[in-house]
Amino acid sequence: MASLWNISRRNWLAGASAALVPVGRRAFAADAPEAQGRLIVVFLRGAVDGLNVVVPYGDPDYATARPSIAVLPPGARGGALDLDGHFGLHPALSSVMPMWADKSLAFVHASGSPNNTRSHFDAQDFMETGTPGVKNTADGWMNRLLASLPGDRKPTDAIAFGATLPRILSGPAMVSSVPNGRSASAEIPLDRPVINAAFDKLYTGNDALARAYRDGIAAHKKVLADLRTEAMEADNGAPPPQGFAADAEGLGKLMRQNPDMKLGFFALGGWDTHVNQGAAEGQLAPAR
């Protein structure tokens, strides 16, 4: 399983441009729903080392404090890609430099949880609940955000990619989850007319369960139809690509098709690189 994590990280790097565009272009604004702001959160699990991603090469203490793992300044072999004369980007992230150049990419550096736990587990929990230091918060901050948005809630207002609902989106507000990769558009038994018709007869009431059944089928059909329409238009029926880049593309399509969709979430593992991290070519860099 461990190797999967690296693969997913590499895929992310390969498809980074697809992932970052919507974040930079349209900042979410809760007080301006008519602007159709959206928020996509990509959680890099495992504690990424920000100082080797956005490198403060202009700070003399940086190289001193990291004699063996500092990314070299721009110009050196394997050196950082200059951002603003002080900070530089890890060379493996060259694919996002065009977005930096056209000012649709920003970095918020040295921002983190005020809680100083050394447990990665607790730290990422706090990132998802939004309550640093409090372990018992049951819901995630994105779910609370969703619940506070104006207007009626629809099942496809918030979409999470992955097999289970992540903590960050769990809570009372309704969230749809879309399986990763090819299975996002996989058929389920309820897609078959005979099965669907039989279950429709079982769930005829107006109780909470019957309503959930009908909402679930509606959300599934919408997601399925959107993914398929886009896939047919864009790929002419070719099998969809896999990995994070594909999921990001899938989410982008869903958001285009659904003007109401507000929140999206991905998690991507493989960032716990503090052993053998290296500088330009260690664990933090992708395979070449």
Add this chain to the structure above:
Amino acid sequence: MALTTLRMKPAETFIAYGPPSYRESQKAGDTEAVRDAMERARIIGTEAVESRFARALASPRQLEERMVEFWYNHFNVLAGKGLDRLWIGAYEMDAIRPHVLGKFRDLLGATAKHPAMLFYLDNWQNTAPGTPAARGQFTGLNENYARELMELHTLGVNGGYGQDDVIALARVLTGWGFGGDRDGDATPRLGPMAQRMRDNPNLMRLMAHNARSFKFNADRHDPRDKRFLGQTIKGRDGDAGLAEGEQALDILAHHPATARFISFKLAQFFVADQPRDALVAAMAKTFESSHGDIRAVLQTMIHSADIRDPANFGTRFKTPYQYIVSAVRAADLPVRNVKPLFGTLSLLGQPLYGCQTPDGYKCTEEAWLSPDAVTRRISFAVGLGAGRLALGADPDPKGLNVRRPANAPHVAPRAAAMMLPPAPEQGPAPVPLGRVLDALGDTLSPATLAVVRAAAPQLQAGLLLGSPDFMRC
């Protein structure tokens, strides 16, 4: 299923499956050894899941199994937190199961002293500042376990304690940890020896014999008097300091707030999301008069009018775990391969041993009823009813990824494919409707029965197991 890892003591699993020492893996210059150890340790989580499903599905003592679900959640430990991947199986076997219908104080004590809990809620690091052993990872007071012990395990969040009590209890519990092979050596430091020991069964047995699972480290304990919940706990030096913690557990186990909190949770689990105050009060009274006899508390509940009240009976929305287990029991299929069950539970948001927060999974309709949940349960029911879940197949020799179930994206496509009903001309045998009807007795509505009987035979069992009637209990 031999399930040998479930019989191993925490120290034994640490030696056999724990991480190689940091030094040795650095020396070797690669992280492969760490990765290999992680892979090897998957057997523990796999066997814990196999054991849990085997008992839940086949045990004739179903109340006991419901109580295992209840108490494991109450005293939740997460497989995905560090060393707990090695200890969840032993934790359930040794700390939970023996006491699920016994005395609450015994259950509380067993969980308090189990390395799985000591690690999960960090008490193994809880150290009185300034004591001889306060160094390295053991620098200071860690309140995590003390707080959850009151908030989640005993008194409840409104149980009438304050931050002063949390600190006092944390001080009482300083030094409660787990021992390695040498005095003062915490189990994680066993690492350097693990690799060599692993291949030597004699040394391993000797070491496991000497290793104490729970260990009171007097040199990290705060020996001063404490004021806790209005009582004085007399501080004690040396090994006698352990008695302070026992006294605190006594106070907590016999506190009226604990009686109410546990009774409320049990009534919510078995009777209604919002149980009547009178029922909770009656159960709490039994709890107090029987000194926390769980069996007696359940008897009060079972003999109450509330449990048979039509407003309650059969109305509780099943948790994913209850849904999966009850469906497979009703289908009465032999299970050799639990992977489809484990995968579906993860899809439904309730991976076994995968609850991150110490409060465990909730059991209310609000927590589990969602549009997604219903369609996914139906997918499972149709696949199960059609006999397509491969439950009788050989288990995957690679085992299950219990440590990170949410990051197993390949569960989804396979599960989805398995759940499609068979082509009419051939394929796996569907579950006969009569078998499911026998199991469910008269719990089905006439409307549901009519729809089911009118359907094609290979869909009938799936319809029944995916019906609104079967979603509730």
